[in-house]
Amino acid sequence: MPILRIKNRHRNKQLKILFASYECAPFYKLGGLGDVAGSLPVALKELGVDIRVIMPYYYKIKEDYPEIKKYKLNIYQSNLPRSRVPVYFLDQPIFRAKNIFDQSERARFITFSLLIKELLDENSLNWRPDIIHCNDWQTALVTKTYKKQKSQKYLGAKTVFTIHNIGYTGRTKLSVLEKFGFTEADFNQIKNGSVNLMRQAILDADLVSTVSPTYAREILTPAYGYDMADALEKRKKDLCGILNGLNVSDWNPKKDKDIIKKFGLEDIGNKYINKNQLQKICGFETVANVPLIAMVSRLAGQKGFDLLKQAFAEIMRLNLQFVILGTGAKEYEDFFRQMNERYKHRFSAHIKFDLKLARQIYAGADMFLMPSKYEPCGLGQLIAMKYGAIPIVRSTGGLVDTVSRDSGLSFKKYDSSEMFKTIKRALTVYHNQRKWLKLVKNSMKKDFSWATSAKKYLKIYQKLIK
Template sequence: MKILFASSEVVPFAKTGGLADVAGALPLALEELGEEVIVTLPRYKAITDTRFKLQRLKKDISFSLIGRNIKVYFIEKDKYFDREGLYQDKGADFKDNLERFSYYCLRSLELLKEIDFKPDIIHVHDWQASLIPVYLKTRYAQDPFFKNVRTLLTVHNIGYQGLFPKEEFPKLGLDEEVFSMEGLEYYGKINILKGGLEFSDIINTVSPTYASEIRTKEFGFGLEGVLNKRKNSLFGILNGLDYKIWNPQIDPFIAKNFSLKTLADKKKNKEDLQKTCLLPVASDIPLIGIVSRLAQQKGFDILTQAIDSICKMKLQFVILGTGDLKYHEILGGMVKIYPKVLSLHLKFDDRLAHKIYAGSDIFLMPSRYEPCGLGQMISFRYGTLPLVFKTGGLADTVNRDNGFVFEHYTKDDLIKTITKALAAYGNREKWMRLVAGAMNCNFSWEESAKKYLELYAKAKSL
């Protein structure tokens, strides 16, 4: 099968979040399964010749290789992409984002004709690539080159929709009738993601539970009506995890490599984490770790309400991440009260993240909503039991056989579940059974890729 991946960020070239990890890893897994994949990506300022060994195809297209032979084509236009940042400057969206990404979508489609790559499937990601299915069914509807080409739109986070003033609609080069309730119109504005949802052949999101949640008012961010209309074309596939990066047997960042068979060596990582975080070295005290953005979506509203009660328990707590200033201040204040319990690191630190996954006993993810979540998958592999709120991908991966789940989004239920986890930690036999259940979980990209191939086949049969 011939597949085009259209994504506005792809590891290792450009990244702001989890979308880049998926768009970098899934093509590799599909190639391993024998599929022919290419990728298109805007050429941002940070994508330099020297860093990525770029080759020139034509004056506005360069390319690089990933995997065995996957060509990543870079759409170049200095006016749009030769600037710092991908979507924003100092927290404010670029004012010309509509033009930038409509240009990227159109140029990607034209490029297919120029290199004579007729895909079976165009797999588009999030709002930045959502105009591709719109253009295919409007501007390119009569183009024989694109006959029988099918589209799959993956929604990584329904909260990001690409909203623009209706006055900008002429810039898209679409007929006026496309600005309608059945098209891109959304309460008098342009909604690019809505256009993708209306025009793509198949839609999926990054976990089965999230696919159900976004059809509700609570989680749909105003698009639940469109998603319910298209519910028979909406699916959920969990993201995979790159076990070449997240593997305690070969991880170069941790104090002592280990596996399920050499689990005793995990203690050395706990000791190393305690020393690194200036906490008392004690193997018998359960250690809770968090690696997260400090934001309400990630559960820090209820966590900060509960933090004083949690710090009074017999445990240690390491938190790594940055986010909302109010949470920085609340947690910073708690460190002064409980310096031997709580260790706070307000930064991004990849090495320390690996140490937290390897050295903690419990990994806390109290997210209010979580489309997929990778933290729990990583913690499984490191024998660190996740404690999560029952939502999205967390609900699809964590259960009583491999971790702890709370079902009411309150500080009391969070405290109660932490208390339950600490009691389990005191029962060695039960704890080791849970750790074995966690470490035996397999969320490889190969498994995800096979499910995507099923969706591609479904789209082709339409």
């Protein structure tokens, strides 16, 4: 059956989207945005959208993907894997640094934003989008350039700005922005000689989105929206929350080559072979009826590790096994290394990045702990449910939208005793085999594919070009 092509009614042509991001899996991935940029465009392409990704051509991409071909002067091109979604890589000396977050970080991403407009003005891609979809502060100034001065050569591009994590604002000194031709009059608010680029993009974009419905409501309050809550309140009618998806072709226990035994709903017993393997890796006793809790996370305060630190001794008095994988703040890395020595036969800390081990942890764990202080969307709980590990989460952001009573356990107050009580409650349910198996099956049946998210993005794109 042919794909239904989405038309822009007013121009009678296929809807064209330029997706601007500073990271995109698999070419260059640092966080959740990389996953979004590598997956959402593919799902939109399947809906008939002519979508293309644009990002900087970093030194590491050049090293890791030598097969990427030059499209024309200073522009390289490839496709997202297993798709027909073009990716344009912009090559400039400032993008070639080995550390993209060095002292030139602000100048690097200002350059990226301005180059996007320049390329479109000059029609360097031989293609012009109806909408430019910008992501986080690194592309915030694209929205400013289109609001400040509609190009005489290229009129009509609308902008969508997606907030993936409002905690990273891209605050930049006005003196740096002035070197790129901006003036004080271009910005709605300057504090201590600096501009909050995320706040400015919220005010400048034609439409603002974020990565879950609950987070969209939360950031309207100062507790979550910080000094951007007032700007978001002004744009409330143009703000929406669309839940991120999960790349189910990549995260699928039925096809995962990195776990000891593949499994699905029809052979769920194989999950316990994976648990046994994980217990061996961690140096735990290989018993089936002791619950195994896992965390795969950046070790940061946002992820609730302060609560875990406070409650850790109490947790380890319970009859359970516990594994953590991740890197981050030295305070937490040091703490978990110490706990590794103290509880070595029941607690295992892996202070590193190891994707293969992460997959085995998801496949082998009974429960997945995610006590986040705030969580725009969250990916860990989606993977955990797909692999039959029951999430224990704090009710915030995307965790509210993805973890329900029939697929996990949650607590509201950001408090270590509340977290501890919820872990104890999970252990009680675990020892009721019938109830636990139902939870596991419910969680594995959940559909978090990108197809659902893509349909919602398509609706907001269509709203903009009416």
